[in-house]
Amino acid sequence: MSTSTKFDHPTNANRFNQDQARTHWHDSALWFIREKRDRMSKSLPEWETLRSCASQIKAHTVSKLADYLEEFEKNARARGAIVHWAKDAEEHNQIVLDILKKHEAERIVKSKSMLTEECHLNPFLEKNGIEVVDTDLGERIVQLRQEGPSHIVMPAIHLKKEDVSETFHQHLNTEAGNNDPCYLTESARQHLRDKFMQADVGITGVNFALADTGGIVVCTNEGNADLGVSLPNVHIACMGIEKLIPSADHLSIFLRLLARSATGQPITTYSSHFHGPREGGELHIILVDNGRSNLMNSDDYRNALKCIRCGACMNTCPVYRRSGGHSYAATVPGPIGSILNPLRDAKHHKSLPFACTLCGSCTDVCPVQINLHEQLLTLRTEVKNQKQLPVSKTMPMRIASWVFQRPKLYAWLGGIGKFFLRNLPRFMIYNGMNPWGKNREMPEAPSESFRQQYAKRAKKNQSK
Amino acid sequence: MRVALFVPCYVDQLYPRVGMATLDLLEQLGCEVEFPEAQTCCGQPMLNSGCDTDAAPLAERFLEIFTGYDAIVAPSGSCVSMVKNHYEHIVHGDSRHETIRTKIFELCEFLVDVLKVDSLPGNFPYVVGLHSSCHGLRELRLASDSERNTSEFNKPRQLLQMIDGITLADLKRKDECCGFGGTFAVSEEAVSCTMGRDRIADHLQAGTQVLTAGDMSCLMHLAGLIQRDKHPIRVMHIAEILAGYEVPQ
Amino acid sequence: MSSKDHILKSVRNQLVPSVDLPSMQQEWIQYADPVAHFGDVLAAVGGTAVVVEGLDGLAESLAELPVYVDAKKTVSCIDGLMGNIDLDRIDDPHALEDVDFALLPGEFAVAENAAVWVTDAAIRHRVVLFIPQHVGLVLHCPGGQVDDVIVNNLAEAYQKLSWQANQFGCFVSGPSKTADIEQSLVIGAHGARSLHVFFVL
Numbered sequence: 001m002s003t004s005t006k007f008d009h010p011t012n013a014n015r016f017n018q019d020q021a022r023t024h025w026h027d028s029a030l031w032f033i034r035e036k037r038d039r040m041s042k043s044l045p046e047w048e049t050l051r052s053c054a055s056q057i058k059a060h061t062v063s064k065l066a067d068y069l070e071e072f073e074k075n076a077r078a079r080g081a082i083v084h085w086a087k088d089a090e091e092h093n094q095i096v097l098d099i100l101k102k103h104e105a106e107r108i109v110k111s112k113s114m115l116t117e118e119c120h121l122n123p124f125l126e127k128n129g130i131e132v133v134d135t136d137l138g139e140r141i142v143q144l145r146q147e148g149p150s151h152i153v154m155p156a157i158h159l160k161k162e163d164v165s166e167t168f169h170q171h172l173n174t175e176a177g178n179n180d181p182c183y184l185t186e187s188a189r190q191h192l193r194d195k196f197m198q199a200d201v202g203i204t205g206v207n208f209a210l211a212d213t214g215g216i217v218v219c220t221n222e223g224n225a226d227l228g229v230s231l232p233n234v235h236i237a238c239m240g241i242e243k244l245i246p247s248a249d250h251l252s253i254f255l256r257l258l259a260r261s262a263t264g265q266p267i268t269t270y271s272s273h274f275h276g277p278r279e280g281g282e283l284h285i286i287l288v289d290n291g292r293s294n295l296m297n298s299d300d301y302r303n304a305l306k307c308i309r310c311g312a313c314m315n316t317c318p319v320y321r322r323s324g325g326h327s328y329a330a331t332v333p334g335p336i337g338s339i340l341n342p343l344r345d346a347k348h349h350k351s352l353p354f355a356c357t358l359c360g361s362c363t364d365v366c367p368v369q370i371n372l373h374e375q376l377l378t379l380r381t382e383v384k385n386q387k388q389l390p391v392s393k394t395m396p397m398r399i400a401s402w403v404f405q406r407p408k409l410y411a412w413l414g415g416i417g418k419f420f421l422r423n424l425p426r427f428m429i430y431n432g433m434n435p436w437g438k439n440r441e442m443p444e445a446p447s448e449s450f451r452q453q454y455a456k457r458a459k460k461n462q463s464k
Numbered sequence: 465m466r467v468a469l470f471v472p473c474y475v476d477q478l479y480p481r482v483g484m485a486t487l488d489l490l491e492q493l494g495c496e497v498e499f500p501e502a503q504t505c506c507g508q509p510m511l512n513s514g515c516d517t518d519a520a521p522l523a524e525r526f527l528e529i530f531t532g533y534d535a536i537v538a539p540s541g542s543c544v545s546m547v548k549n550h551y552e553h554i555v556h557g558d559s560r561h562e563t564i565r566t567k568i569f570e571l572c573e574f575l576v577d578v579l580k581v582d583s584l585p586g587n588f589p590y591v592v593g594l595h596s597s598c599h600g601l602r603e604l605r606l607a608s609d610s611e612r613n614t615s616e617f618n619k620p621r622q623l624l625q626m627i628d629g630i631t632l633a634d635l636k637r638k639d640e641c642c643g644f645g646g647t648f649a650v651s652e653e654a655v656s657c658t659m660g661r662d663r664i665a666d667h668l669q670a671g672t673q674v675l676t677a678g679d680m681s682c683l684m685h686l687a688g689l690i691q692r693d694k695h696p697i698r699v700m701h702i703a704e705i706l707a708g709y710e711v712p713q
Numbered sequence: 714m715s716s717k718d719h720i721l722k723s724v725r726n727q728l729v730p731s732v733d734l735p736s737m738q739q740e741w742i743q744y745a746d747p748v749a750h751f752g753d754v755l756a757a758v759g760g761t762a763v764v765v766e767g768l769d770g771l772a773e774s775l776a777e778l779p780v781y782v783d784a785k786k787t788v789s790c791i792d793g794l795m796g797n798i799d800l801d802r803i804d805d806p807h808a809l810e811d812v813d814f815a816l817l818p819g820e821f822a823v824a825e826n827a828a829v830w831v832t833d834a835a836i837r838h839r840v841v842l843f844i845p846q847h848v849g850l851v852l853h854c855p856g857g858q859v860d861d862v863i864v865n866n867l868a869e870a871y872q873k874l875s876w877q878a879n880q881f882g883c884f885v886s887g888p889s890k891t892a893d894i895e896q897s898l899v900i901g902a903h904g905a906r907s908l909h910v911f912f913v914l
Contacts (some may be wrong), residue, residue, distance in 0.1 A: 009652070010651055010652050010653075010654070010655075013652060013654055013655045014653070014654040014655075016654075016656040016808075017655060017658050020658070023651060023658055023831060024662075027662070029895065029896050031637070032896060033494070033896070038610060038611070042613050044613070044742055044825075045613070046740065046741055046742060047612075047613035047910050048612060048613055048614065049739055052735070053735040053737075053739070056732060056733070056734065056735040057734060057735065059732040060731075060733065060734050061645050061731040062729055063730060063731045063732050064731070065724050065729075066721045066724040066725045069721065069724070070721070071719075073717075079880070085715070085716040085717040085719075085720055086716060087716045088717055089722060090846060091716060106896070129785075134895070135903065137891045137894070138893035141789075141893065141894075143683040153683055154892070154893060154896075155893070156893055156894070157896075159757065159894075159895075160895060161895045161897070164894050164895075181894040181895060181897035181899050182897075182899050184894055185758075185891060185893075185899040185901070185902060186901075188902075189901065189902065189903060192903060193810075196903075197807060198808060213876040215876060220542075221889070221890050221891060221892075221902065222889055222891050222902035222903045222904065223843045223889040223902065223903045223904025223905070224837070224902070224903045226840075226842070226843045226883070226904070227840065227843045227844060227903050227904065230806060230838070230839045230840035230843060230844075231806055231807055231840055231844075241720065241724070247732065248871060248874065248876060249737055249871050249872070250734075250737070252866070252867035252870065252871045253737075253867040253868075255867055255884070256825070256826075256866070256867050256868075262727040263617070263892070266754055266757075266758070266825065266826035266827065267760065267826035267827075267828050267867075267884060267886050267887065268886070269571075269758070269885065269886055269887055269888070269890055269904070270883055270884070270885060270886075270904070271828070271842075271883060271884040271886075271887075272881070272882075272883045273881065273882045273883065274880075274881060275876055275880050275881070276880050277880075278524050278833070278839060278881065279641035279880075280703050287720070288721060289720045289724075293720065293723040293726075293727060294722045296724065296727035296729055297726075297728060297729070301891040302729065305864060316611065318640055318641045318643065318659050319652070319655050319659075322651075322655050322658045322659060322662075323655050349785055353514075354514075354647075354648065354651060354652070355645065355652060355655075356645070356648070356911045357598065357641050357643060357645025357646075357648050357656075357659075358512065358598070358599070358645060358646075359597070359598035359602070359641035359645070360598055360601075360603060361598075361609075361611055361640075361641065363602065364602055364611035364612050365611045371747075377511070377512065377550070378553065380512065380513065380514030381511075381514045381515075381516045381553075382514075383514055384513075384514035384515060384516070385872055389513075389514055389515075392555065393513060393514075393647075393651075394515055395520045397509065397510045397513050397515040398515070398518050400509065400510065400518070401507070401510055401515070401518035401519070401522060404504040404505040404521065404522050404523060404525075405504070405521055406474070406506075407501070407502050407503070410473070410504045410505075414476070414477040415472065417477070418477060418478075435650045435651075435653040436649065436650055436688070438651075438653060438657075438690075439657040439688075439689065439692060440685065440688030440689050440692055441687070441688045441691040441692050442481070442688065443478045443684050443687070443688070445477075445478060446478065446479075446481075447482060447892060449476050449477050450471050450475065450477075450479075450480035450482075450483030451471075451476055451481055451499070451501060452480075452485075452497075453480050453484060454483070454484075454487070454499050454501075455501075457764075463701070
């Protein structure tokens, strides 16, 4: 596979759609969650108020981010946490490794953290001889399969239970052909209990960090983050600088939105608030920039920093549901990923802003009111400005614009076009050159345009 | 009221009947309608393709041509939203745009909000499936959508219900995108067609006889699939139904 | 320049319009019967809730719970009810690996989402909330009124919380669960396989 193919969404999506039964299954699985989310959001009359409060709190925090970061550091230190700062992924990974080396740690358990995915922490640690076990069930499944997650909340949503059964049979020695989710989950529970018991260090992500208390909040349904950090003595929490909120009081807004938006639950099973290390232990908090501060300046894209990684935009996106997370060839897929990835690397991710019909569902579903589809539209121009659009895409637009600026030429060409559409033999219209016609008929061309009919009618009315 | 009729370029060329229906309907309702003949395209295909500089002269032309009317009405939510919501990125504070964006209306919203239509003549004894075109729905708010927790309303539906004999189909997914998406229909052909076929399947299970929408672009895509797959569904723009036109054979 | 200074400088360099914080005093949802709502939501997320009379009532209720009756190793942090493992004698939390049932104090409940606020103030090893096979949470209602230990929504909940003494606190809503395999809900992922809430009058 050439690199250009790997990153090209239409090619990947086309491959995904070859198996229509599986495409429909994938779509239904995610739509099911979207519907649960709808019911949950409608159980609270204040839903839209919560969204606008969340959006405002995030916007406010970004506007004073440096102050809040300093306040957070001061308060976290006062609680006994050790705070580190990392400019980029490389520095983040090195900080983690240094902590692990200091404690002579060989085995670590990690709960789901999109930041460590973004930094490619696992391969880095493995290269340095450290065993990293992802403990979120979905994350563990894709780790055993040596795949990336296909969704930020449900990493294995692209897999059927048969796939999981096969993977577990191969790696965990489960019964071949036993596809029962209860049996498979129980097997993973036993397997991961051993890993929890053996771990030297636990790594987690951070859902929210509180400037006024220096605390961090981690949300899971499985309890894997808590088990992972309450057995070993060392807890490393990795967070992007945009995870900060001003005050613990604001948590109610976000915790009321997060799980309802993500999975249609009233709250995650465990919402753990860490204020300093536990007795005799160490809590390290790593604050990571990795390109985030660059987004702050832009009126067009600053909003993307509000993201709380609930995944609702993925669940609702009709394109994501029918192309699968891996088709985006990026750590964060779906609408929010189609913004974050091209902003980081337009060359590799140039097809993503176009993997979207601009339907706007993501914007309306987003719990922090990110104007996702508007940003995706703006990004298309950005991709063009960075000279990443092929001439085959820009030239037709240039020509069309030129024609549309000349109404008489446009009317004349329209007449010719309709003539050909009516009179050309079928094979000349429906062939490999016309993607429209692969699965769709062309419209039947009328003999007259509206403007011709309108002119005729005006003439007739005049002569009356 | 002096109303300028804005007929999207592809409607002008491929669906003149939709333009005529819009014209007839507005005249029946007492508007003095004018079709400024210099109009061509609003520039949406260019902007949606990232080619803002190719869209800009078309936006400029549009403002020139349509300034001075009491209202501008188009049988398309998508093109209206382009002018209303997205021109600001390419015309940068042009004062004509400030005026025009308050005077441009999608046909259904014009009938409901400006003309305050509360009855329509005619009889249409069919099961009608209403496709909620996305830009009309989520950018112009022609109806409440399923994502937000707001009180329910639906202007196109409200109008259709004024016509005798009509039965509205009950869809499982009442406002999912059809997959047209402009150049998306071609650049992401596979996903686009899967999306379209899913919408059609929903209409088939709901017993839709006539599929309608406020945007002919969605309908062009869906009709292309319906015809290829030989489904027993006819396709009409909502203006044709509201104007009392017959189902095309 | 240190990375901290580098990041702070980079952040301060950005021109970001200022935005005010919203008011947190809004009309948040209220329930006619918060306890009933709590019970309904908890049942929906796989847990159970009962109101019992005093410690005797609690003991009776526990006696009807097979996972408690069959438990070989139990921990209790509730005065008046003994477990067979003494947390104070355990130094290494790993030793709690095979606890079958833990009975732990909760501070208050939230009707909106069936969450119970639990801290490690009284439980010494916080892992005891996560590692046992089954967990019971006890909410003492001092005035004999359940309403005293339940709030309507999370906004009210955070107004009750202070962050001075607590190092660790957790909202627990139901047993551990996952739906990572084909969206099939499975109770008992890594943490408790069942969660029982007792309001003790």
